[in-house]
Amino acid sequence: CRELLVQICEAEGIEILKGVVSSDHVHMHIEYAPKLNVSNILKKFKGRTSRKLQQEYPKLKERYWGQHFWASGYGVWSTGNITDEMVNEYLE
Numbered sequence: 213c214r215e216l217l218v219q220i221c222e223a224e225g226i227e228i229l230k231g232v233v234s235s236d237h238v239h240m241h242i243e244y245a246p247k248l249n250v251s252n253i254l255k256k257f258k259g260r261t262s263r264k265l266q267q268e269y270p271k272l273k274e275r276y277w278g279q280h281f282w283a284s285g286y287g288v289w290s291t292g293n294i295t296d297e298m299v300n301e302y303l304e
Contacts, residue, residue, distance in 0.1 A: 213233060213238075213264070213265065214231075216260060216261055217231070217233070217238070217240070217257060217261065220256055220257060220260055221242065224244070224253070224256070225244070225245055225248075226242050226243070226244045226248070226253065227242065227243040227244070228242055229241040229242060229296065229300070230299070230300050230303050231303070238257075239302075239303050241300060241303060250286075250288050254286050258281070262276075265281070266281065
């Protein structure tokens with residue numbers, strides 16, 4: 213899953229500043245061009261990783277066929293009073 217996220221970021225011109233991949237969720241601190249938006253980035257992340265994982269693990273495909281593999285929501289920290297250091301500390 214991690215390799216696929218890196219590939220997506222490279223293809224989209226997204227820089228991963230820090231990331232943590234757990235068994236059931238992902239935290240990423242990314243930097244992207246203003247022409248991109250978080251919603252579309254997350255759709256690509258979720259869609260491509262879901263498809264890849266379900267291809268590699270057929271039991272997942274059986275279980276999640278026609279359903280959301282990843283949760284439908286996501287959390288975003290944007291600009292403002294939150295610094296890069298604060299985000300990276302949280303990810304530690």
